[in-house]
Amino acid sequence: MTEDDALVAALREDWRAANLTEPERAMLGYADKLTRSPAGTGSADLDGLRAVGFDDTAILQITLIASFFNYVNRAADGLGVGRGGAEPAG
DSSP states (O other): OOOOHHHHHHHHHHGGGSOOOHHHHHHHHHHHHHHHOGGGOOHHHHHHHHHTTOOHHHHHHHHHHHHHHHHHHHHHHHHTTTTTOOOOOO
């Protein structure tokens, strides 16, 4: 959570160019990889997170949060939410 509008704008534009700490950059890199190529993630990615200070609980939380957002976005896309798609019957 932040009230830094400039940071939010930079993250939306390209998180790689935003002014982030090393742990924040590692976390977002992992979340990005988990989103784009989940089968390509592995122990080296987890070791990278540990190297910048994340413990196993934090890594689990990062993984679950990224996975949840991916799930919700895919479900919404599949249902046409926000695109004026078909509404579920009911």
